[in-house]
Amino acid sequence: MSxxxxxxxxxxxxxxxxxxESGRIPHALLFHGPSGVGKDAAALMFARALNCREGTFDPCGHCPSCMAMSVLRHQRLKLIFPMPSKADEDSAVDKLSADELDEMNEQIDAKAENPYHHIAMAKAAGIKISSVRDIRREAAFRSEEGGRTVVLISDADRMNTSAANALLKTLEEPTGDLQLILTTARKDALLPTIISRCQLIRFDILSEEAILGALKRLPDIRPEDAAAAAQLSAGSYGLALQMVREGGLIKRDEVLSYLRAVVMYNPQKLMERIQAILSQEDRETLIRFLMAVGGWFRDVLAVREGAADRVINTDFREPITKFAEHYPDADCSRAIDEIERCVDLVAKNVHLVNLMIVLSQRLRRCIAPADGLI
Ligand SMILES: [Zn+2]
Structure with a gap:
């Protein structure tokens, strides 16, 4: 990793x-910006640089320190993240059950493998005071090999009040070679007193090109999946990776079957499709599905404008072209608006089956009253 x-x-x-390179590093840094844009990944790289035996900003990757950093098990690296609630006394880790310890280790392994992985323990309640109290113990650690102890507090906005107050004490009395790095996607949820004691570093949303370029460098990723994930990820590389690696990408033939059911106006078929889409009872999956349907209409627009190179669903170029020819009057822009409105509603607590029925009727009206297959 470099x-x-x-x-x-x-x-x-x-x-x-x-x-x-100037050697002037504020003892507390706060990395803030949207989820999945590399705040933790950059913090972990910085921790490597601070501890690499070569002493350069670009870590060598093979010294004992870099090796230990690459698996996120390094004496001078401490990861703090939201933990299950009963772990509130003494040490955050001592009170975990064997299963929770396993889960924690799996999460750390996943983070070592992919620094864009968001650590999320199933029963995490928040960042505990015990985790923050441990920082002082870490700070006392000195190593003959030099380097700095890096404490990374991920999702820092999830500190409870007592944890935040304990952290304030540490921030007020900086100790020796302790380097604190807080990361958050919700800076405004942090105590102003914490924010004012950190140097803020803002992370921007990523461009679609940057995400696509990075996905293309990964092995075993189909170019059409990379293109779709880059477009649907809304500037989050973490989300794009999740889509291509964990099967989060919606199968394009599901979109096609759904649109067929919409235009055929066979209520029974349509209901079957809607139930299949909603079977996972997961709003995130539905949102991704809707975004994929929106992507289909964007592709139809691209074909119509003679910009076939902009087509995202390249493996469906033929049905998309046919659709564009068969429904020359389809109002694709309105369809995209309807879908976007629907995405907003999914996030609220609306009844999903009803929402999908209404959307399907509206899409049918956007496409055409004429019967026919796509
Ligand atoms: Zn090294």
């Missing part, structure tokens, strides 16, 4: 480099 593996964020990387 700085190149952090997608985009050139401004942040050069800022961190100049801090590192």
């Amino acid at each position: 700085w190149d593996s952090i997608v985009g964020q050139q401004r942040v990387k050069s800022h961190l480099r100049s801090m590192f």
Whole structure:
């Protein structure tokens, strides 16, 4: 892993480099910005740089420190993240059940494998005071090998009040070579007193090109899946990776079957499709499905405008072209608006079956009253 593996964020990387090279690094940094844009990934790279035996901003990757960092098991690296609630006394880790310890280790392994992985323990309640109290113990640690103890607090906005107050004490009395890095997608949820004691570093949303370029460098990823994930990820590389790796990509033939049911106006078939789409009872999956349907209409628009190179669903170029020819009057822009409105409603607590029925009727009206297959 090198700085190149952090997608985009050139401004942040050069800022961190100049801090590192000048040797003037504020003892507490706060990385803030949207989810999945590389805040934790950059923090972990910075921890590597601070501890690599070569002493350079670009870690060597093979010294004992870099090796330990690559598996996220390093004496001078401490990861803090939301934990299950009963772990509130003494040490956050001591009170975990064997299963929870296993889960925690799996999460850390997943993070080592993919620094864009968002650590999420199933029963996590928040960041505990015990986790934050442990920081002082870490700070006392000195190593003959030099380097700095890096404490990374991920999802720092999830500190409970007592944890936040304990952290404030640590921030007020900085100790030796302790480097604190807080990351958050919700800066405004942090105590102003914490924010004011950290140096803020803003992470931007990523461009579709940057995400696509990074996905294309990964092995075993189909170019059409990379293109679809980059378009649907809304600037989050973490989300794009999840889509291509964990099967989060909606199968394009599901979109096609759904649109067929919509235009055929066979209520029974349509109901079957809607139930199949909703079978996972997961709003995120439905949102991804709707975005894929929106992508279909965008592709039809691209074909109509003679910009076939902009087509995302390249493996469906033929049905898309046929659709464009068969429904020359289809109001694709309105269809996209209807879908976007629907996506907003999914996030609220609406009844999903009803929502999909209404959307299907509206899409049918956008496409055409004429019967026919896509
Ligand atoms: Zn090294």
